[in-house]
Amino acid sequence: MAIEFYNVFEYAIVRDQLIANTVLVALSTVAIALRFLSRRIRRSKLWWDDVCIVASMLNTYGMLAMHYHYARVGMRHHITDIPMDNTILIFKMLIVYQIVYYNCMVFAKVSYLFFYLHIFVTPGFRMAARVCMGCAGAYWVGSMLQIFLICQPFAKNWDSTLPGHCASMNVAFSTIGAFNLITDILIMALPVHHIWKLQMSSATKVALYCIFGLGFFISAITIIRIHVLTTVNFSDLPYSMIWAAFWSVAEPALAITNACVPMMRPVFKAAFPGIFSSAKPTYSSQAGAQSGASGSAFKRVRDTESEMPLTQLEPSKSGSRGQEYEASLNDRSHDGGSTHMPRSVIGESDR
Structure with missing residues (x-):
C-alpha cells in the first residue's frame, strides 16, 4: 500500500x-x-x-x-x-x-x-x-x-x-x-x-x-x-x-x-544611537579571595563605549592584592597561549 x-x-x-x-x-x-x-x-x-x-x-x-x-x-x-x-x-x-x-x-x-x-x-x-x-x-x-x-x-x-x-x-x-x-x-x-x-x-x-x-x-x-x-x-x-x-x-x-x-x-x-549611547564609565572587578598562581587581584574592565562589560576577570600578574590593570582591546588567541587580553564580544568599542 x-x-x-x-x-x-x-x-x-x-x-x-x-x-x-x-x-x-x-x-x-x-x-x-x-x-x-x-x-x-x-x-x-x-x-x-x-x-x-x-x-x-x-x-x-x-x-x-x-x-x-x-x-x-x-x-x-x-x-x-x-x-x-x-x-x-x-x-x-x-x-x-x-x-x-x-x-x-x-x-x-x-x-x-x-x-x-x-x-x-x-x-x-x-x-x-x-x-x-x-x-x-x-x-x-x-x-x-x-x-x-x-x-x-x-x-x-x-x-x-x-x-x-x-x-x-x-x-x-x-x-x-x-x-x-x-x-x-x-x-x-x-x-x-x-x-x-x-x-x-x-x-x-x-x-x-x-x-x-x-x-x-x-x-x-x-x-x-x-x-x-x-x-x-x-x-x-x-x-x-x-x-x-x-x-x-x-x-x-x-x-x-x-x-x-x-x-x-x-x-x-x-x-537607535540616542537610546544606547551613554557616557564612558570604567568598571573594575572586586579584589576578592580568588585562587591563582600570581595573586588574587583582577584586571579592570574598561568599557570605552558603554557596552556590557563582560570581560575580563583574570588574576593580576603582579601578585599585589587589589591592583588593577587596563584591559587590552586587542584580540586574544583563543587557545589561551597569547598574553593579550581578548576584545570583549559585547564590551569592545566600535572601530
Missing part, C-alpha cells in the same frame, strides 16, 4: 503549531543575521561559537521540515485511520528526528560555551566551561546510544511484530531530557559568580543577569517538553505525538535566539 498524504492544515491545532514553529524558526534566523551584522559592525572575526550556532540553525531547519512532513503523512490521525506504510514512515522519521534534535541542542550549548571562552579569561572559569563542554558531549553520546540501542533488533523501532525487545521510550526520552535540563542550568549558572564580582552600577549588573538569565526560560521549555514526552502513547504515535513534535522544534529555535541576544547590542546601538 502506498503512502497517503494529508492536508497539513486539516486540523486547526496542527495548523497553529506549524505556523508558530515557522515564526519561531524565522525569528531565530533573524537573530543569527543580527549576530553576524554585529560582528561586521565591530569588525570582529568569526569564531567557533558562530560556526556552532549556524550548525544548530541548519539542524533546526531540518526539524521544521520534518514537522511539516509529519503533518503530511498523518500526524493527529489515529494509527488505525492511516495506512500501515504511513505508520512505518512516522516511526522511521522519529529516529532521524531525534538525531537532528540532539544535534540542534548540543550545537547551541557548545556555541554558548565558546562565547563564554571568548569573553571570560579566568583559568577557573575556562576550566568550568570546558567541563560543561564535556557534559554536552556526554549528553550527545548518550542520546545517540539511546537511539540505536533502545530496540533490539534495530528494525523493531518501526516493526513491533519482529521478535526482540524495546525499552520504554517514554523513560528514555525523559531521562535524556532531564540530562539536557541539567546541562542547560549549569551553562546558564556559569557567569553568575563572575558578574557578581564586577564593580558596576546595579542597573548594568541587572542587565547582565537578564541577558544570561534568558537561558533559564529555555530550561522552562525543556521541563514542558519532558512532561509532554511522558504523555506520548507510542501505540498511537501519529495521534499523540503532536505536542512533543511542537516543543521539539520550539526549544532549539528559542535556544538559538537566546544564544544570539548577547551579540545584538551593536546593531541596536547603530539603529
